[in-house]
Amino acid sequence: MFLALLELRAARGRFLLMGSVVVLVAALVGIVSGFTTGLGDDTISALRRLPAAQLVFSSDARSDQFARSLLDEKTAAAWHKDAGTETTPLGVSITRGTTNRGAEVDLAAFGVDPTAFLNPSVTRGKSLVDAAADSVVISAKLADEGVRVGDTLVIDRLGISLRVIGQTERLSYGHVPAAYVPLKTWQRIRFSTPGAPAATTATVPDQFSALALRSPVGTSAAALDKRHSTTTLTKEKAYEAAPGYTGERVTMNSIQIFLYLIAPLVVGAFFAVWTVQRQPELALLRALGASRRRLLAHTVLQATLVVVLGTAAGAVLAAAVGLLVGEQVPFSLPASTLAITMCTVAAVGLAGTALTLRRVTRADPLTMLGANR
Template identity: 35%
Template sequence: MYVAIRELHTARGRFAMITVVVALLGVLVAFLGGLTAGLARQNISAVQALPGTHVVVADDGAPASFDRSQLTDAQVDATMRADRAALPVGISRGTVEAEGRVLPVAVFGMPPEATPDAVRREHGTIRLSAAAADSLGVRAGDRVTVGAMAFTVDVDHADRWYSHTPVAYVALADWRLVNPQSGAATVVTTASSPAVGGTVALTRDRALSAIGSYDSEHRSLQLMTVMLFAISALVVGSFFVVWTMQRIGDIATLKALGAATRTLVVDALGQAALVLGLGVTVGTGLAAAVGVAVGGAVPFEVSASTTLLPATLLIVLGLAGSVVALRFLITTDPLTALNAAR
């Protein structure tokens, strides 16, 4: 690593430039990863929190959709007979009103057995997240209305979302009163897959696709992330290719003096690793700090999967891109140094 460190010190401007570029790529990758995870959480966290391993929805011949699913009493009863752990859940959209303030919410009707998501009382209680309660300016014990029904607020500190809308939990019986045209339930959660007539049982992962726009949104963001990783590898690889071609004379001289090709390869990869490690660490740290700072206003999630994993992939792909430059290093003829000296 002696030659690599000397080159980093001698060509400070060039390596500072590529380090800044790598840091910016690290910011973009980490921020996009955090935004993707944050948007996903605001889309599916309430469904992920449902009990059971499968979700039974109405089968209307089209792809499963929570928005269209309306289960009848007979279907709910048959599913519950087939699986004693089955729990009916109502899902609808509505608005919560409190002293002139209106907040769109996803109303989840939960049976009393659906701990911990059941409301404390069977009737007349609505559980709002702390963020939803703050938006409405209400506290525990205040009165709000959903449709034509009045509810007593019970504040929940869990941050649950459904299709980018905060979730309000009410008793299933109250949900049926608020949504008389939505059937006996929207879905039934089960510990197995007892799909009765007119229904289809989905695994938890497949059920996420039944949330409107989730697949298209998530896949678009993932495609952007993949393209950004590919661009990062090309940018880093191009820099080291150009840098290696500019120093072919020096490489030939080192070989003529007896330097082993293997030593020069390790030296070049170590140089790339130093630049990538520094740039990615700075970029990822900056993105995480910004994400924490704006987390309340932007759906951003800071975790190992949105920081450490993308940073590691970025370093690995950058090293893979720099491997292309090794071809010029390996094939350089020591006689080139003699020719260059003439």
């Protein structure tokens, strides 16, 4: 151990350079991980918080189900009868509105039955239970954009006025803040014609995007789908129906994978060159009686110090970036995610040192006795 630390001190310039590379790689992996989590939350947090186990869509909607699927009350009643679990309709659509104070906002309107289990809890104001039909509960993200409890929100081009009565958590869908309205009001928003007189509940179709099941069905979901011409997905699988979710996940995860591949190659290349440069010293240690196991421990200790300390510094840098960007961009890096990511970086970095271990064990003590002359 003393020799390993002595070499680190003697060649501190090279080890600091290598450590800096590890810091940057670890920080970059952490930052990408934060954006991956943040973008995912910004896309599906409203879906993730739904207290539902499964979602039922129309069978003709094979992608973007929340935008393309339409179910009616007849299908909902049949499913409720056969599913053996509590069910409730759910409508989802993205729209735009303007408040009475001039704030223009995009919102993901979630149509729910105020008396059913999808009704959101509120952190401020009142919930939709026993509220008027024109009431809306907004996400805290809409509050950040200037919408307040007590405001009037008018849906653009439709002329539908909504009164903000409550506020819930920071929930969004497709990078758009969520807003919860009674199902009948959502149907007016979804099916009204822009520019036409505001539709009433009597003139819009009694349809919705999906049917939420509180718990998995007691019988085969496939059999019920075949019987009622529907498609049942778990809530987690339904995340893929959110706009942009799959593409973003594939892109960000691909970047992370390439960074995980780069880390061992960079670390391995450095220690390979370092081991070649140290061949005379290693041969001298072998000639003085050092065992191969001791030389291996010597090399692994150096690599561990460089990789672990560099990774720890990278974690601090990634966390600092998260604090710096704050809520300006979709960035989320919980301590558990950061710890797992950094442990992975350290593990793959140390795996790169395996490329150098063979040269360490092959150090020939005869080199120092002139056998190469």
